[in-house]
Amino acid sequence: VSSGVEHGAGVQSAEQASPRAVGADVQRVLVLGGSSEIALAIVAELQRRGPCEVALLGRDEARLSDAARSLERAGCARVLTHPLDARERGSHAEELGRAVSALGGLDTAIVAVGVLGERGGMPADIDAALETIDVNLLGAGSLLLHTAALMRAGGGGRIAVLSSVAAERPRRANVVYGAAKAGLDSLARGLGDDLHEDGVHVLVVRPGFVHTRMTSGLRAAPLSTTADAVARATADGLERGAQTIWVPAALRWLMLVIRFLPRQVLRRVRS
Ligand SMILES: NC(=O)c1ccc[n+]([C@@H]2O[C@H](COP(=O)([O-])OP(=O)(O)OC[C@H]3O[C@@H](n4cnc5c(N)ncnc54)[C@H](OP(=O)(O)O)[C@@H]3O)[C@@H](O)[C@H]2O)c1
Secondary structure (H helix, E strand, C coil): CCCCCCCCCCEEECCCCCCCCCCCCCEEEEEECCCCHHHHHHHHHHHHHCCEEEEEEECCHHHHHHHHHHHHHCCCCEEEEEECCCCCHHHHHHHHHHHHHHHCCCCEEEECCCCCCCCECCCCCHHHHHHHHHHHHHHHHHHHHHHHHHHHHCCCEEEEEECCHHHCCCCCCEHHHHHHHHHHHHHHHHHHHHHHHHCEEEEEEEECCECCHHHCCCCCCCCCECHHHHHHHHHHHHHHCCCEEEECCCHHHHHHHHHCCCHHHHCCCCC
């Protein structure tokens, strides 16, 4: 983050930090979408299970600084912040490379960048809809690919990708968001298979409705959950090498039913 932003004692901007070796037991975590409530809950949960050093990448300096302080309070000894816009794909390789070298390496990455955009079917604002696809699919996809490349070059690592149950089947309630998440989800699963032998583990996380800034003001869907619950399930999934998880877990079975519903039936469901 540019100078002028004040950080707490353990928080440094990436520009101020230099590469260094950390103890083998310290997990170096990269967060793409560093102000995401779900991602921050995941890092706090990882920190509860073992010491983490973290790089938060995002587009809003003030929110990143707040996020860094919250992770400090959660016990993270070192939190770097670094600017990143998902839509500026041409800068991703350089920004990620810089953040990882400042962190001194990379063990775990969380791809959390996302926007909900306009709900419903045919968008009223097509440009805004394309922006949703730009951020959620092209932006997040670019970040995922560059992260995977860095990990493969570095000998392996773990990537948690925040997909959604919306990725599983197109529905009238969220046509554009669902399409973008379906693309990202598919990219993540394909990469997970291809990079398995290179030691890169990709975990696809499919939460349902999570109470965060993204969904504030919306009517909660059935089986709604919290960022902390997604965090615990993600940390468990990373530990056991899972490929796809649903949060809450019961959504796996609900979505299995929805996946096989005839389109004529699903078409009648508007929410
Ligand atoms: N909440 C849910 O119900 C739910 C359910 C399923 C999946 N998810 C997915 O989980 C992920 C995290 O969501 P959340 O609930 O934690 O919401 P959130 O707090 O709003 O997090 C979204 C993150 O994406 C970042 N972002 C958006 N556009 C960006 C851009 N152009 N460049 C860089 N960063 C950008 C936001 O940064 P700013 O602070 O700058 O806005 C924020 O850090 C998202 O991918 C979301 O689609 C959420």
